[in-house]
Amino acid sequence: MDHFLYQADELYAEQCQVAELAKQHGTPLYIYSRATLERHWRAFDNAVSEHPHLICYAVKANSNIAVLNVLARLGSGFDIVSGGELSRVIEAGGDPTKVVFSGVGKTVSEMEMALNLGIYCFNVESAAELEQLNLVALRLGKVAPVSLRINPDVDAGTHPYISTGLKENKFGIAMEEAEAIFARANELPGLAVKGVDCHIGSQLTEIKPFLDAMDRMLALIDRLAEQGIEIKHFDVGGGLGVTYDDEQPPQPDVYAAALLERLGDRDLKLIFEPGRAIAANAGIFVTQVLYLKENSDKRFALVDGAMNDLIRPSLYSAWQKIVPVIERAGESHSYDVVGPVCETGDFLGKDRQLNVQEGDYLAVRSSGAYGFTMASNYNSRPRAAELMVDGDKAYVIREREKVAQLWQGEQILP
Ligand SMILES: Cc1ncc(COP(=O)(O)O)c(C=O)c1O
Numbered sequence: 485m486d487h488f489l490y491q492a493d494e495l496y497a498e499q500c501q502v503a504e505l506a507k508q509h510g511t512p513l514y515i516y517s518r519a520t521l522e523r524h525w526r527a528f529d530n531a532v533s534e535h536p537h538l539i540c541y542a543v544k545a546n547s548n549i550a551v552l553n554v555l556a557r558l559g560s561g562f563d564i565v566s567g568g569e570l571s572r573v574i575e576a577g578g579d580p581t582k583v584v585f586s587g588v589g590k591t592v593s594e595m596e597m598a599l600n601l602g603i604y605c606f607n608v609e610s611a612a613e614l615e616q617l618n619l620v621a622l623r624l625g626k627v628a629p630v631s632l633r634i635n636p637d638v639d640a641g642t643h644p645y646i647s648t649g650l651k652e653n654k655f656g657i658a659m660e661e662a663e664a665i666f667a668r669a670n671e672l673p674g675l676a677v678k679g680v681d682c683h684i685g686s687q688l689t690e691i692k693p694f695l696d697a698m699d700r701m702l703a704l705i706d707r708l709a710e711q712g713i714e715i716k717h718f719d720v721g722g723g724l725g726v727t728y729d730d731e732q733p734p735q736p737d738v739y740a741a742a743l744l745e746r747l748g749d750r751d752l753k754l755i756f757e758p759g760r761a762i763a764a765n766a767g768i769f770v771t772q773v774l775y776l777k778e779n780s781d782k783r784f785a786l787v788d789g790a791m792n793d794l795i796r797p798s799l800y801s802a803w804q805k806i807v808p809v810i811e812r813a814g815e816s817h818s819y820d821v822v823g824p825v826c827e828t829g830d831f832l833g834k835d836r837q838l839n840v841q842e843g844d845y846l847a848v849r850s851s852g853a854y855g856f857t858m859a860s861n862y863n864s865r866p867r868a869a870e871l872m873v874d875g876d877k878a879y880v881i882r883e884r885e886k887v888a889q890l891w892q893g894e895q896i897l898p
Pocket residue numbers: 542545563586587648683685686687721722723724757758759760761
């Protein structure tokens with residue numbers, strides 16, 4: 485299993501099971517594999533096994549309670565960005581003392597909740613947030629563990645919308661200001677400085693940007709030590725890419741080995757925040773062909789899944805493999821695979837060679853991360869059901885939303 489992140493997940497190998505599940509539960513449908521989730525999480529954990537570390541799965545990638553629970557049972561920590569994600573972690577049986585809280589806009593009530601639960605660390609992203617957190621902690625009679633998220637100004641070489649480590653991005657504290665803000669954090673009585681943090685972007689397929697960022701961060705850690713500010717952990721963020729098409733991102737062991745080598749003999753605990761690398765290739769999105777149609781010389785496969793279910797193709801022009809769940813023999817044609825939403829940008833894939841007929845099921849691969857979590861009710865479409873395959877059993881881990889749930893909480897005027 486050398487290149488497991490590139491490989492078909494276990495569940496897709498069982499094509500018939502996918503077709504049966506689609507028939508039984510209807511489409512559109514997300515299906516995840518427990519075995520794949522576990523294997524991916526362990527790959528990170530094993531990659532740094534000897535060195536003190538914490539794997540904090542990035543909840544935003546896939547926040548289904550069953551997914552979080554599977555990882556919590558392995559001993560995972562969690563990277564959260566909202567009170568909602570923290571509540572999910574707790575509901576799923578996650579350990580709050582292994583939670584790191586990222587994000588540029590934490591509210592006072594979110595800070596209070598996280599302090600009361602005793603999370604591992606706040607990844608603070610600005611001087612203003614630092615002052616606010618200090619006040620909240622003092623009011624509660626607590627000391628908030630903090631690390632500062634530093635923007636190392638490196639080009640992650642990924643899509644501009646998911647690149648976060650450049651000066652012009654809203655994330656983190658500029659390197660030039662880092663030492664002054666650390667000094668300030670160190671003197672505030674409601675805070676305890678624990679670490680430094682960076683996260684330069686998502687879907688990185690090269691190791692170099694990670695190492696460039698690490699070099700700058702380690703230099704900062706050394707300068708802080710000279711000022712008497714002792715850093716105990718280095719949170720390297722997430723961002724390791726996966727294979728959607730033919731990308732060959734470094735595997736977790738190669739990635740971790742490179743980071744550990746750079747770390748040298750520094751006594752620093754490492755925190756990892758992988759999201760996509762754990763969840764993306766542990767899930768597929770299954771949709772059924774409603775109609776085939778041709779406009780002049782263009783062929784369309786109109787499917788029942790749409791941009792509200794899986795927005796990555798529309799939002800980032802992301803390419804995800806689309807395959808028939810059961811292959812047909814015979815000639816294939818080039819199709820745009822499009823959904824029922826009233827937007828020209830509503831497509832799952834363009835110019836795909838497919839041999840399909842109405843009623844066939846298609847699987848959009850690598851959909852376990854940033855799939856369901858980015859779904860919406862646009863066009864008043866109920867969100868899809870989610871299943872998890874565990875061995876030879878499949879469980880409904882979230883029921884398909886009912887249409888009547890769509891206007892819950894709305895009121896008409898008297
Ligand atoms: C702070 C932070 N940590 C971790 C992640 C997870 O990233 P990925 O899914 O690319 O591993 C993200 C998302 O990019 C993030 O913003």
